[in-house]
Amino acid sequence: MPSPEPQTELYFRYGQWSLVVLLFLILTLGVLFIGLLFFPENTLLQSLSGHAPLAGTLVIAGLFAMQLTMLRGARWNLKAPEVRAVLDDEWRRTNMDRAVRAAFVLVLVAQVPMAWVLSELSPLYPLMVMAIVTGILGLSALIAAYLVFARQGSNGG
Amino acid sequence: MADETVGNTLKVQRAIQDLTQAELAHRAGVTRRSVNAIETGRMVPSVLLALKLARALELPVDTLFHLDGDGAEGA
Numbered sequence: 001m002p003s004p005e006p007q008t009e010l011y012f013r014y015g016q017w018s019l020v021v022l023l024f025l026i027l028t029l030g031v032l033f034i035g036l037l038f039f040p041e042n043t044l045l046q047s048l049s050g051h052a053p054l055a056g057t058l059v060i061a062g063l064f065a066m067q068l069t070m071l072r073g074a075r076w077n078l079k080a081p082e083v084r085a086v087l088d089d090e091w092r093r094t095n096m097d098r099a100v101r102a103a104f105v106l107v108l109v110a111q112v113p114m115a116w117v118l119s120e121l122s123p124l125y126p127l128m129v130m131a132i133v134t135g136i137l138g139l140s141a142l143i144a145a146y147l148v149f150a151r152q153g154s155n156g157g
Numbered sequence: 158m159a160d161e162t163v164g165n166t167l168k169v170q171r172a173i174q175d176l177t178q179a180e181l182a183h184r185a186g187v188t189r190r191s192v193n194a195i196e197t198g199r200m201v202p203s204v205l206l207a208l209k210l211a212r213a214l215e216l217p218v219d220t221l222f223h224l225d226g227d228g229a230e231g232a
Contacts, residue, residue, distance in 0.1 A: 006183050012190070081186065090206050091191040150190070 030136035
């Protein structure tokens with residue numbers, strides 16, 4: 001008889017999907033923000049940014065619904081042994097370390113083309129734009145790299 | 158210095174005890190991914206995790222983990 005799915009797996013999967021949602025959110029907001037910095041008169045971007053609070057509320061509601069369905073009623077309790085097993089997991093930490101290194105290298109490499117693009121477009125506050133773009137790029141790369149590395153290790157029974 | 162790596166018999170010992178990766182992971186308090194990564198040689202566990210796995214399988218830690226490579230004989 002197959003054993004029931006361990007609670008740890010549910011927490012692990014919920015954590016992964018939360019990161020996917022977070023990555024999507026960072027990329028969406030980042031693209032919107034950068035777009036507005038370069039093209040402040042664009043009506044489509046202005047209209048989209050006007051809907052940002054509603055979209056934010058929907059995302060939070062979606063995450064809550066995701067927690068209810070994926071964790072089957074359980075809560076993300078940091079003291080629960082299953083949650084600790086996921087958070088303290090060595091394979092997760094290994095992948096996070098690899099992701100940090102990959103994101104760091106990417107952010108460093110991206111500085112040169114980014115500086116060139118900004119000097120060509122010359123936005124109002126180039127240093128601020130560069131800092132924000134670096135932040136968005138770094139966070140997105142970190143999460144994306146972690147998700148890729150974690151996926152590589154999800155095979156086997 | 159010789160090229161030495163850490164080998165393990167985790168998969169074999171787990172099979173002997175008729176445990177799945179998930180069951181062993183639950184006993185040791187880690188995720189199935191960690192057990193899988195160790196068994197496939199993609200991760201060398203910390204001393205803490207090695208001891209936890211040994212305890213979960215009720216085996217001495219050197220039954221589970223050993224040195225592989227050039228200098229392993231003299232180790």
